[in-house]
Amino acid sequence: DGGITQSPKYLFRKEGQNVTLSCEQNLNHDAMYWYRQDPGQGLRLIYYSQIVNDFQKGDIAEGYSVSREKKESFPLTVTSAQKNPTAFYLCASSIDAGTDTQYFGPGTRLTVL
Amino acid sequence: AQTVTQSQPEMSVQEAETVTLSCTYDTSENNYYLFWYKQPPSRQMILVIRQEAYKQQNATENRFSVNFQKAAKSFSLKISDSQLGDTAMYFCAFMVTGNMLTFGGGTRLMVKP
Numbered sequence A: 001d002g003g004i005t006q007s008p009k010y011l012f013r014k015e016g017q018n019v020t021l022s023c024e025q026n027l028n029h030d031a032m033y034w035y036r037q038d039p040g041q042g043l044r045l046i047y048y049s050q051i052v053n054d055f056q057k058g059d060i061a062e063g064y065s066v067s068r069e070k071k072e073s074f075p076l077t078v079t080s081a082q083k084n085p086t087a088f089y090l091c092a093s094s095i096d097a098g099t100d101t102q103y104f105g106p107g108t109r110l111t112v113l
Numbered sequence B: 001a002q003t004v005t006q007s008q009p010e011m012s013v014q015e016a017e018t019v020t021l022s023c024t025y026d027t028s029e030n031n032y033y034l035f036w037y038k039q040p041p042s043r044q045m046i047l048v049i050r051q052e053a054y055k056q057q058n059a060t061e062n063r064f065s066v067n068f069q070k071a072a073k074s075f076s077l078k079i080s081d082s083q084l085g086d087t088a089m090y091f092c093a094f095m096v097t098g099n100m101l102t103f104g105g106g107t108r109l110m111v112k113p
Helices: none
Strands: A004-007 A010-013 A019-025 A031-037 A043-051 A054-057 A064-066 A076-078 A087-094 A108-112 B003-005 B010-014 B019-021 B024-026 B032-039 B046-052 B064-069 B074-079 B088-096 B101-103 B107-112
Touching: A004 A087, A010 A019, A019 A031, A019 A087, A019 A108, A043 A064, A043 B101, B003 B088, B003 B101, B010 B019, B019 B107, B024 B074, B032 B064, B032 B074, B046 B064, B046 B074, B074 B088
Parallel strands: A010 A108, B010 B107
Antiparallel strands: A004 A019, A019 A076, A031 A043, A031 A087, A043 A054, A064 A076, A087 A108, B003 B024, B019 B074, B032 B046, B032 B088, B064 B074, B088 B101, B088 B107
16 A cells, blocks of 8 residues: 555653654655644644755754655654654655645654653 | 634534635735645544645535635635544645645534534
């Protein structure tokens, strides 16, 4: 089945630690995205990538980093510099950026202890 | 910058009845796309419907239809024959060609038996 997978579903981190969230897609999409969702709010764009080995900052990139070494994979690292990392993180992909529908993974809930 | 406003934080509807969710947006662009996404308790974002701004005909998907008023910058979602499984957060989203998605704050819909 084609789709987007995110792992783990729940993640706990101690303050001061970096943590990496996984996002994989087998839809052959060129573009991938990371969003953050806080309780009762909409989605805010963290980073996006339109093609392998290229990525751009979104609205709230501070404290986060990404890589895009393979078309299928777009991992997100939440660094210790992120002041308030507890949130729900959603990964999405689309055939291309800026014209096509984005499809979402199931999300990862990150809690900082 | 584009903005998307959903003025109804919460709504409820009786099973089998019809409900309309409101969305307005602000842009000076002429070519863009509009979306409604559903986020059930599982928290996965699911595409409900998509509308291209250049199309005058309102999009429909089974029980879901939109009322797209380009001049008024309004994009409401009508759900007919509401079902218990329609209970979810609904997000309106907007994308200018070549740009990223902008989400509204969401409307929580409760379908009552």
